[in-house]
Each structure stands twice: as C-alpha cells, then as structure tokens.
Amino acid sequence: MNARPEVLIIGTGLIGTSIGMALTTSGYVVHLRDQVPGQAFVAREMGAGQLEESGVIPQIVVVAVPPRYAPQVIASASREYPKATVTDVCSVKEHVLSQAVALGADPSRLVGGHPMAGREVSGATGARVGLMSDRVWIITPGLADEWRIEVVTDLAIACGAQPLRMDARTHDVAVARVSHAAQILASVLAASLLDTPEDHISVAGQGLRDMTRLAASNVGLWTDIVTANAEPIAEVLDEVIGSLQEIRSALRPDSNRGGDPEACAAEIRQVLVKGNDGVARLPGKHGRDATHFQTVAVMLVDQPGELARLFAASGTAGINTEDVRIEHILGRPSGLVELFVAPDQAPALRQVLIERGFDVRT
C-alpha cells in the first residue's frame, strides 16, 4: 500500500460523507460513489473527497449504505475490486456480513465495522468531519486477514475514533440490549401516548421525556436495523416481557397473587432494587458513578445571556460543572437549570450564585 491509501466510499449519506471528510483531512485519497449522483456531488462539496472516476482501483472500500442494501453492495464491491479490503458501517453485523458472504463477498477481505456515531439528521449535508471523533468504532474481524483488520483499524483511528475489536455475534447481542431494545421500548411507550387524552399528557414530566426521546428516531433506518438484528432483539424482548408479566401479575386483582398487597409490594420492590443496581453499572462521566454529584438548581429568566451569566459565575469561582440539565416550564418564560457538581463544591457554588442575585432553588 502506498503512503496515501485510496479509499472508495459507496453511499454518501451522513456516515459515508463524514468518514470521507475525516479521511480526506487525514491524508487519504477518497473517491465517492452514490446511487444518487447528486448526493455524491453534495458530499464532494462538503469536502468528503472526489467523485469516482473510471479506472480507479481502491485499496479499501467503505460500504456506507443502509443495512438492507449493504450485503448486496458489499458483495459486488468485493467482486469489482478483487484485491481491496472491504468494510461497512452497519449497526448490525452478523446478518449483514453473512448475507454478503452468501452473495459472493470474499470473507478473507471482509472486515465488519460499526462507528457508534450518529445525528438526529441524515444525508450528506448533515455530515461533519468530527462526527466519529472519540466515538467507539467496533471492528468485527470475521475471517479476514490480520493485516486487513489493521488497515480498517487504521482507518477508524484516522477518523478520530476509538477502535474496539469484537466478534460479530457479540456485537449484535450487545447492541440488541444496550441500544435496539431501548429503541423499541421508547417507541412502544411513545406510541401508547397516541390515544392518551390531552390533559393526561399535561401531567407528564422529565421522566417521560427521557423515556421517549429515542422514539423520535428515523423510521426507515430503524426498521432495517431491528429487522436485521431480529434474533438477539427477540431474546432481550423475551426477558423484558417476562419481567413485565411478572409485575403485571403481581398488580392485577384477577391473578393468583392479585389482591395480596404484600406479595405485590415484594415483587415491585425486587424489580426496583434490581433497577437501582443495574443502572449503577452504567458508567458515568470518566467512569465515575453519576450519583456522586450534587445538583444546584437555579430558576433562570429565559433571555439571551442568562446561561452565560450563570456559567460565568460558577466558572470564576473555579467550580467545574459536570453536567447541566434544563427543565423548561410549560407556558412560562423561564427554566430550571440544574448544575451537577462535586458534592464538596455545591455549597460554594450556591453561595456564589446567591451573591450574584440568582434565584437558587436547591
């Protein structure tokens, strides 16, 4: 391979274009192909590389098309460039890669990839050179030659990502649990709001907003993802359904245990305790537990400069704000801002803010 590897990106949507921009910045020579020529043109304008010309022989092909088209595109790219390393960016790996091999892709040259990055917008115009920066980029080696795995690893690093090797099945089981099942729960919960009367919805708070945020996701993409990762997701759903059925049967008066408040309470308590323990396994910032922070809440008037004034006050006091959350109050030009700080800094922060005239609530 020469000093400036030649890459062909097939599919110049959000991810393909962002990769092109990052690789171009890192000195790769990037060629762009899209089923929709206008899309590749936009990607070029975004700085993702040059439009593909005939005669180019890439060393690496990055297939960045939706999961439903990926196997076919991977297989034909593998045939078209019989020496190239072929990788993809699908968020489902086993199904896509085995389909690709079934369609004729050469497994010794096929390295699966999944950059854990996205945005709430799609298409080349949403692409950003730093989209992959500091994100995990899972690499599933499959049956590929070791040097080809390293080629794809280098490519991920060139995009600023953190490569992480995992076998395809492990990847799929992991994302089924930590991503895909959560998407389905959010969608199901949000869907149940469709028939909810308006005044019931008016009682909703931050909790429901957190629990349904994912439900705003792209329908086409997620249909593909869920369909392609059906089996691992079904396993997680089985578990979740089983847990919910146990709770429901403890709650329902017509069930065996129904009407027994003690048994019901014991069942509920057990689930809540497990939930406490489970969420504690999720790493907080820098691996520290999120519960190690204290909140300082301030009611802000909703006008330009108020957040600046707030952070200027905390910043000059040498206090490091670990997280911020703004809860807006319906119909009022104000918002409650919660600053998460180390417990030993909370009293000082409160004092500084009160001195500067802020409406400190906690």
Next chain:
Amino acid sequence: MNARPEVLIIGTGLIGTSIGMALTTSGYVVHLRDQVPGQAFVAREMGAGQLEESGVIPQIVVVAVPPRYAPQVIASASREYPKATVTDVCSVKEHVLSQAVALGADPSRLVGGHPMAGREVSGATGARVGLMSDRVWIITPGLADEWRIEVVTDLAIACGAQPLRMDARTHDVAVARVSHAAQILASVLAASLLDTPEDHISVAGQGLRDMTRLAASNVGLWTDIVTANAEPIAEVLDEVIGSLQEIRSALRPDSNRGGDPEACAAEIRQVLVKGNDGVARLPGKHGRDATHFQTVAVMLVDQPGELARLFAASGTAGINTEDVRIEHILGRPSGLVELFVAPDQAPALRQVLIERGFDVRT
C-alpha cells in the same frame, strides 16, 4: 378563617418540610408533627414552621406521609380536628382517599392533592422553599365542600404551584401512563443490565442512559406508589406487553410470521411511526415542538470556565440557548456539549463559536 390560616403538617420529609417553608414564607402559621420527633425538629430548623403544641386547632391539615401510611393518618387527623380541611400530597389518589374514607375520614372535608415535585434526595434536609414553584399541583376535589377545595387551591398557590383540578381516577390513570409505567420500564430495562457482560455495557450510549435514568429512584417510595396504583398501571402494562409481544412475534423465527422479513419490517415500521407521532404529542419548551430546534455541538476541554466561555460567546451574540446537553466521553477529560437553538440562529452561533476558537463539531 382568620387572616393567617393555621396549618398542621403531618410528616416532615422532603415534601412536607418544603410545603412548610413555602407556607411560612407566604404568611401561614405552620405547625409541624412527625412520627420521628427529630425529623420535625430538623424541619423547624429549615424554617418550615414551629413544633406542634397541644391545644392548637388547625384549619388545614396537610398529610405528607408515604402512601402506605397516608389513609390511616388522614382518617385520624379528620377525627382529631372535626372542622379542619384535610389534604394530602400522595402521588396516588383514588386508593389513598377511598381507604382514608373507609377508615373514617369525613369526605366533605377531604381534598386530595398531588404536587408534581420531587428531588433525588429525601428527608427534611433536602427540602427547599421553592420545590413546588411553578410545578403543577393536582387537586382532586372528591366529595369535599367547594370552599374547602378553594382553601387547598389557595394553599397550593401560596407554595408557588399551579393548581389543576382533576378527579382522582383520572389523575391515577394519567400518572400510571405518564409516570408509573415509565418507572417500571426503566427499572426492568436497567435490571436486565445486571447480567450483561462488562464489554457489552461499554457499548452503551446516551440512549440507554436516558432510558434508565429513572431506575435510580427511591425503592421504598416507588414500591408504595406502584402498589397503591396497581390497577391503572396494570392496564398500561397490558398495553405495553401486548405491543412488545406483537413485535417479538414478528421478530422470532419460530413464530407464524417469523422468517418473513417483509411482515417483520411492516410491523416494526408501524411501531416506529406510532412512536414518532406519540413523542410529538409531548409538549416541548413553551409548548413548542422540540424538533423545531437545531443543535450546535462543541467539544469542550473539561476544566472550570469552559462552559462559561461557551455561554458567554453565545450570549453576547444575542443567541438564546433553548436547551443544553453534555455528553461525556468515557476516560477522556472532555465532553461534547450540544446547544439547542432556533434554526435561524444556528449558523450565527457556529460562526461566533468558531471565531472564538471553539472546537465546533456540528
């Protein structure tokens, strides 16, 4: 009733003490009682009122004990003060109020209440005078005299809350859907992480964090709430379980439709579309839809003053930040901050931030 209504608060935990502090500030005379005398003493030190003395005849009794003890306490307060208006603050209404009446509470003097406020901490020391400010305070009139309903409405207003009348059953059905079911889903999802291998969890992103945040809730309180609102919650769970089972049966290869990718995709697509529509019903800030904002993402170095510098830059440009989200990157002293602004302000904000040397990612 005289100019300074006399209130007895029974139960001086987080909510009772916060109400006492707010009412004292508003000119009410507040008496404090707690099963644990030390707790009432702390509440007094917090400014929630005076310790109860014998001979005091309150016009209003606020029962602020956990749901499991509330019916009993409401009933005995109703007997102890035969002319007083009695209200409570439980987040479940029909069960608690009907139990209280069954135990001898006078329904004509009983007005249910539910201030929609809380904190992640409990106890009198966590109380804040502004805890109820601008929060909805649901009032369930039941069979109470109209003037007594107005007494409790005035009390809610004196705490800075927004009173909202609703019948008890409607309240319970509403909170079962918009709060209690979400709590159970969060706990079940978080509980499923208990047996998840560490490397799978390392793949988790912001979505799972959102979906499990509620799972860190107080076990004792939520056991009471869920047990007391069993029937409406069971109804919502039935619906959710039904939806999940449909999805699972579309996904599973051993089911009727299993193995039919088109049928599976159609099913998934339908759920995702409904989820899109359902989440759009949740009001965003000021009633506007959250999707009307654009995000500007900036990679910040994690040191005091960086957020201040960021907001100072946006504030001086006259840009109103509608929301803020900080995504921390594991193991790195930096964080991706997303600023949500009106779409027409996003380009100007990007320009200002780039000019000031920020690492703007989107």
